[in-house]
Amino acid sequence: MTARSVRMRTPGTARIACADCSLRSLCLPLLMSEDDLKRLDALVDSRRFVKRGQALFRTGDRFEAVYAIRAGFFKTRLASTDGQEQVTGFQMAGEVLGLDGISTEMHLCDAVALEDSEVCVIRYGQLEFLSRKFTDLQRQFHRVMSREIVNDHGMMRLLGNRRAEERVAAFVLDLTQRLRLRGFSASSLVLRMTREEIGTYLGLTLETVSRCFSRLHDDGVLRVHRRQVDVLDPTALERLVEGP
Amino acid sequence: MTARSVRMRTPGTARIACADCSLRSLCLPLLMSEDDLKRLDALVDSRRFVKRGQALFRTGDRFEAVYAIRAGFFKTRLASTDGQEQVTGFQMAGEVLGLDGISTEMHLCDAVALEDSEVCVIRYGQLEFLSRKFTDLQRQFHRVMSREIVNDHGMMRLLGNRRAEERVAAFVLDLTQRLRLRGFSASSLVLRMTREEIGTYLGLTLETVSRCFSRLHDDGVLRVHRRQVDVLDPTALERLVEGP
């Protein structure tokens, strides 16, 4: 399945107004004034649908655009010579995909939809052009990149000196916080990814992830049944994340 | 020791020409034409010396500038409530420090000099202004941020699914490659950091790092004596990094 074959263009809406988007408070035009937003006109080149399991882009694809997630859920992963996949992140609505491609003008990871999704295609040339014109857009774009760096550093700490149960707790806590920002419940969530995907993200095997969920369940911190996770004791969860 | 007390200004050279800098081929003005470089005038606000062991900035400091390393060597680390420090990177001449601060206008890590160092102070406001004016500077700045993201993802893979010896091998290989870019020998290096700092960077204890060095020494891949490391078998080193 090539990238082209999953590309779709909503007829008659090739140019889409960020001003009307419900995700404005999370996305790239965050800091922009109403006036500027109206003048913005065309940050988004088009929209594109990506079916569950399909790739938005793949390692080696020419870098031409970044993508703002309008709806759905993605993972990014590093391809590897051996079979070992490394998931580098899970992304949800309002988050931006593809920033890794700027450095070499080539994508250096795969972005795969974990459910049927829709993204706004933001051509990088256009983003460069508009962020010279709108200082708020420029700043917000820099912030988005900077936040990714900060998140990655947090992830390095997690992988570097936290034990398995702390990693899983941090993973759940992070998901709930991001869901809350989007107006969803912070105590009940449905995982969009397998135990294996969580495992390669957290530097653990799928069995260890499963065992950690079971232990958190038995300890009354979470109620876990397959993909359904309910946070019973948020305080205990946060305490676990702090570490020893 | 406050940040202010280590600040120094070279008299009469408050504005410094990137055009004349030997690190141009690595640093922010990389893509800029001779003409633009001459017109650039003042990307660098001033220079600042940082003595070994002192912090260039600390977690919580107000973010006002990024720093291009002119000479010396730094580590960045996440402060933590418990004693556990997490080193998030080692930086050398031509590399840029402080990008984490953009997202919250506050620095979110400490940058500590591992030897007497000198940095170019690039006020962020100035960088924003100039990168609206010079598209090459804009693009190079984006590339620098993107490269940091890519590097961090590589680090996540290292921490997530490589064993101790592979991590140490990757660490040495990375250092040699970056030193070679700067015109230094790729087969002989002097470590600027302790085993403990390497350990917290690689998600290992200092003892494990030491043992890995000893094993790589015994296997004839490296010659290691304290901080002095010589690469005897570069091919074996690369093979180790690939993983199993």
Add this chain to the structure above:
DNA sequence: CGCTGTTTTGAGCGTCCTCAAGAGTAGTGG
């Protein structure tokens, strides 16, 4: 209803951590 993929759980083992001791090195002051 059988097939497939995901998840759970168990048993045994290996890598790396913890704790400990000792050697090597650098810096300081008598």
Add this chain to the structure above:
DNA sequence: CCACTACTCTTGAGGACGCTCAAAACAGCG
């Protein structure tokens, strides 16, 4: 100049955490 101290690094022994291998339960789907 050399003790003295502080720090770094090396090496060893024992143990724990998480991995590997294996099997079975469970859910989804044609």
